[in-house]
Amino acid sequence: QKEVEQDPGPLSVPEGAIVSLNCTYSNSAFQYFMWYRQYSRKGPELLMYTYSSGNKEDGRFTAQVDKSSKYISLFIRDSQPSDSATYLCAISDSWGKLQFGAGTQVVVTP
Amino acid sequence: EPEVTQTPSHQVTQMGQEVILRCVPISNHLYFYWYRQILGQKVEFLVSFYNNEISEKSEIFDDQFSVERPDGSNFTLKIRSTKLEDSAMYFCASNAGQGRSGANVLTFGAGSRLTVL
Numbered sequence: 001q002k003e004v005e006q007d008p009g010p011l012s013v014p015e016g017a018i019v020s021l022n023c024t025y026s027n028s029a030f031q032y033f034m035w036y037r038q039y040s041r042k043g044p045e046l047l048m049y050t051y052s053s054g055n056k057e058d059g060r061f062t063a064q065v066d067k068s069s070k071y072i073s074l075f076i077r078d079s080q081p082s083d084s085a086t087y088l089c090a091i092s093d094s095w096g097k098l099q100f101g102a103g104t105q106v107v108v109t110p
Numbered sequence: 111e112p113e114v115t116q117t118p119s120h121q122v123t124q125m126g127q128e129v130i131l132r133c134v135p136i137s138n139h140l141y142f143y144w145y146r147q148i149l150g151q152k153v154e155f156l157v158s159f160y161n162n163e164i165s166e167k168s169e170i171f172d173d174q175f176s177v178e179r180p181d182g183s184n185f186t187l188k189i190r191s192t193k194l195e196d197s198a199m200y201f202c203a204s205n206a207g208q209g210r211s212g213a214n215v216l217t218f219g220a221g222s223r224l225t226v227l
Contacts, residue, residue: 034215043114043201043218044153088153096143096205096216097166100153 003027004091006101015110019076023089023101026070030099033065034090035074038103044088048074079108112136114219116202122225126191131222133185133202141205142185143216144177146170146198153201159185160207192226199223 006023013019021035032051036044048063050056056063064073072091076083089101115134123129135142144156157167159177176188185204189196200223203216 036218041199041221041223043203043220045218046215049215090153094166095207096141096158096203097155098145098153098216099155102152 003099004089004101006089007104008102010105010107012107012109013079015079015081015108017079017108019074019079019083019106019108021074021076021087021089021104021106023072023091024070025072025091025099027093028067028070029093030070030091032092033063033072034092034098035061035063035072036088036090036100038086038088040086044090044100047087076106079106081108081110084108112217114202114204114217116200116219116222118222119220120223120225122227123192125194125226129189129192129196129224131187131189131200131202131224133187133219134183135185135202135204136206136217137183138206139204139217140207141165142177142179143203143205144187145201145203145218147201147221148195148198156187156200189224192224194226197224197226 035048038044053067060077062075086103086105088103090098092098117132142159147153157171158165174190199221201221202219
């Protein structure tokens with residue numbers, strides 16, 4: 001069983017729509033949950049970071065963690081064409097050793 | 111904004127050759143990492159480095175790989191004898207290590223693309 005599962009997409013939405021992304025994980029020892037954005041041929045860029053269940057909001061981005069279901073989500077409100085990228089969930093149980101999902105490619109069409 | 115710098119951006123090499131990928135982490139960071147991403151696959155952890163020694167490594171990081179911090183600013187990944195399957199994007203990352211809650215907030219470089227022919 002894969003440690004972190006993420007639908008690779010692509011996910012295509014019209015500008016202004018809400019983008020909904022999610023990952024599931026298998027290891028309950030994971031405590032730290034992150035979402036990274038990756039543009040083509042670039043390094044991952046941290047968007048959101050949390051280490052507890054519940055919601056965390058930052059501008060148009062909301063991260064949600066449900067440890068009981070081993071399920072994490074990222075919502076992007078009022079999506080823009082510049083949000084078109086691959087979004088990676090990353091989960092960790094120890095210092096700096098991240099387990100990444102496969103990444104979901106998001107395309108926001110004008 | 112501080113950034114992690116990697117060189118070269120792209121290197122092409124022949125199978126069996128040695129390759130060194132270089133990274134300049136953010137200056138006050140204490141923890142350094144290498145990850146790799148084979149085309150179309152997940153980003154994978156290779157190794158973490160702290161206080162001038164490896165703190166953790168993955169199964170991928172075999173005897174062909176080594177890391178070094180030769181001076182106060184550079185962090186290098188060496189592949190001794192490259193194989194075709196080493197072709198990938200290699201990402202360096204660093205972390206300030208400010209307490210356990212921030213321990214996983216990694217800043218990644220733009221990557222070095224390695225092509226082994």
